[in-house]
Amino acid sequence: TMGYFLVFDFQLPPKSFSSLNLRYYALRLFENESAAFFMMLDHKQLFKKFGFKLHAAQTYFKGLLFCLLLQPEK
Secondary structure, X not given: OOOOEEEEEEOOOOXXXXXXXXXXXXXXXXXXXXXXXXHXXXXXXXXXXXXXXXXXXXEEOOOOEEEEEEEEOO
16 A cells, blocks of 8 residues: 655754744754754655655744655655
């Protein structure tokens, strides 16, 4: 069966402001180092390499939350 893979990622936008920075670093306090390392990977290239194609991408909360909807390639 064909399914979809949904990835949520917190990213600090290039043009951020102090309250957004505070929220980002507060969220990062709840993660361990391996999760923080996973968040820094280039997900688009990683999933494309392993047989997923990008179906949709959207950012929310002024660029803080990045969502990818991926579909396995046939």
